[in-house]
Amino acid sequence: MEITPDAVTSFQQKNYEYFSQNQRSLPWRRTTNPYHILVSEVMLQQTQVTRVISKYQQFLNEFPDVNRLAATPLTHVLKVWSGLGYNRRAKYLRESAGIIKNKFAGRVPQTITELITLPGISHATAAAICAYAFNQPVVFIETNIRTVFLYEFFKDEQGISDKKIIPLVMSTLDRNHPREWYWALMDYGTYLKKTFGNPNIRSKEYMKQSKFAGSNRQIRGLILKVLLEKSALTRGQLTQLLERNLEQVSAILQQMEKEGLISQTGDQFVIKP
Known part of the structure; x- marks a missing residue:
C-alpha cells in the first residue's frame, strides 16, 4: 500500500494531537x-x-x-x-x-x-x-503499533501480515523525533484497544493467549516460587506441593533445567546459582 505525502502529514497530526492531550506519564519515559x-x-x-x-x-x-x-x-x-x-x-x-x-x-x-x-x-x-x-529513527512493530496501523489503514481486511504494515511504519515515521513518535503510536494504540476492541485479531500474526490456570506457564512460576522459599526440593516433593501429576511436573522440570533456570543436585532441584 502506498501513502501520499498529504496522508502521511494527516496521520502524523492525528497521532500527535491525541498524544498532546493524552500522553501517559510513565517512569521510563523520564529517562534516556x-x-x-x-x-x-x-x-x-x-x-x-x-x-x-x-x-x-x-x-x-x-x-x-x-x-x-x-x-x-x-x-x-x-x-x-x-x-x-x-x-x-x-x-x-x-x-x-x-x-x-x-x-x-x-x-x-x-x-x-x-x-x-x-x-x-x-x-x-x-x-x-x-x-x-x-532517539534513532528505526522501524519496528509491536502490538500497540500494529493496532494503530490495522485500525487506520486496514479497517475491513483480515489476515494482514506485518510485511504489509512495515512499509507504512517506515513511510510515516517522524524521523526527526522518533522517540516521541513511537510514544504517540503506543498511547494511541492503547486507547484504540480499550475503546474499540483489539484490531490485532485481524493480524496474520495474531495468536490467542492460552488459558493461564493449570497451564505449564503457571506451574513453572509455582516451581520457582516454592524453590525460592524452600531452597531445594525433590521431584516428589514438588509434585505433592503443587498437586499436579508426576509426568507433567517432570517434563516442566526437564525444560527448566535445559533453559538454565534450575539444576539438579542428587535428587533435589535448586535454582541455578
Whole structure:
C-alpha cells in the first residue's frame, strides 16, 4: 500500500494531537539511560504496563547498573522479579548485563545488530531501545503499533501480515523525533484497544493467549516460587506441593533445567546459582 505525502502529514497530526492531550506519564519515559530503558523494555515484553510500573523502580533500586545486576545471584534477581511472570526474562536480563559488562565495556549497545545478540532481545525490543534510549529513527512493530496501523489503514481486511504494515511504519515515521513518535503510536494504540476492541485479531500474526490456570506457564512460576522459599526440593516433593501429576511436573522440570533456570543436585532441584 502506498501513502501520499498529504496522508502521511494527516496521520502524523492525528497521532500527535491525541498524544498532546493524552500522553501517559510513565517512569521510563523520564529517562534516556540505556540500561533503564533496557530493563523497562524487557519487562514490557509480556507484562501489562500497570504491573511493570510497580516493579520497574524496585528493580532499579536493587540493581542500579549492569555491574550490580551481573554480580547478583539468580535467586535474588528472581525474588525481585517475582510478580512479573515469564521468569526467563529475569535470567536473560542478568545474562545480558554480564555480556554488556564484559563485551561492551559496561555500555548498552546502540545498534539493533548488537542488541539482538543479547539473550531474550528480539528485533522489536532492540529497535525500541534504539528509539527510546538513543532517539534513532528505526522501524519496528509491536502490538500497540500494529493496532494503530490495522485500525487506520486496514479497517475491513483480515489476515494482514506485518510485511504489509512495515512499509507504512517506515513511510510515516517522524524521523526527526522518533522517540516521541513511537510514544504517540503506543498511547494511541492503547486507547484504540480499550475503546474499540483489539484490531490485532485481524493480524496474520495474531495468536490467542492460552488459558493461564493449570497451564505449564503457571506451574513453572509455582516451581520457582516454592524453590525460592524452600531452597531445594525433590521431584516428589514438588509434585505433592503443587498437586499436579508426576509426568507433567517432570517434563516442566526437564525444560527448566535445559533453559538454565534450575539444576539438579542428587535428587533435589535448586535454582541455578
